[in-house]
């Protein structure tokens with residue numbers, strides 16, 4: 001009996017020692033459940049969608065998004081010709097005027113007149129006018145590198161020396177550049193080998209580079225973007241759509257290491273993170289924790305005058321909530337392109353706050369304009 005109780009004592013003390021050892025271990029970063037948000041917190045946390053296209057003067061969409069605590073970077077893209085470009089700028093500034101405390105504007109410039117000797121001067125003047133109206137960023141789009149050709153029929157790439165004075169001007173003025181350059185890597189694959197982007201290229205064969213082998217390769221697009229960034233180290237650059245490195249968090253991490261001032265945003269590429277996390281959940285989670293200061297949340301949502309604001313907010317909210325559950329909780333997330341649901345990453349609260357707001361505020365200059373000044 002005595003022996004037995006001595007054995008018990010030894011076992012108990014061993015257990016106690018082990019427990020002490022376990023509790024002496026530092027907790028895994030951000031693994032404490034109390035440190036993460038819930039689905040319900042979605043309506044309590046201030047958020048910024050850094051990639052929105054609100055192409056209507058109607059102020060109601062932004063008004064309705066107050067309930068979701070979303071503010072916006074409203075991006076103008078030159079994808080449909082000069083008249084449409086004029087209207088898009090007009091709508092973007094109308095949104096800014098209606099909601100100076102909830103909207104920021106990224107303007108853009110047309111490539112028309114590229115071959116004229118005064119193109120650079122005119123473009124700088126055009127952009128300066130948009131800054132005078134309140135734009136804080138400039139969008140460059142994939143038409144540079146994939147569509148626009150000079151008078152000799154040569155595709156103009158983003159590292160073209162003729163663009164250097166524009167980027168120098170923007171760097172000097174502290175205007176940020178949002179670059180959608182190149183496309184997802186799947187764009188260079190046949191449709192049947194695509195996983196996440198089949199729908200888009202199925203309906204946009206003009207941008208499906210696999211069908212256009214004479215066009216620059218994926219690597220050409222990425223290296224042109226990198227060479228532009230090397231030439232302009234002071235430029236405040238945000239890589240749209242995860243910097244077109246959506247297919248590999250390893251490659252994306254290498255890119256962020258090479259360009260320490262650059263950030264990337266998630267627009268229309270959360271699904272690519274989800275695909276990677278379906279293969280290796282912890283790898284994607286570790287990546288987002290490691291680069292928590294370098295990633296901003298964006299969706300690529302579009303709002304036009306043809307959709308009612310109620311319908312537009314319903315669509316946006318579905319996407320926002322699904323993404324919130326993926327980043328903030330450990331719920332199963334349905335992903336249209338995948339057979340099995342993906343488990344949410346349940347990132348630590350602080351990381352979620354950085355991705356959803358703090359990084360965007362830092363990158364885009366701190367705060368939205370104070371409504372009382374207007």
Ligand SMILES: [Zn+2]
Pocket residue numbers: 051053075077267300
């Ligand atoms: Zn977009």
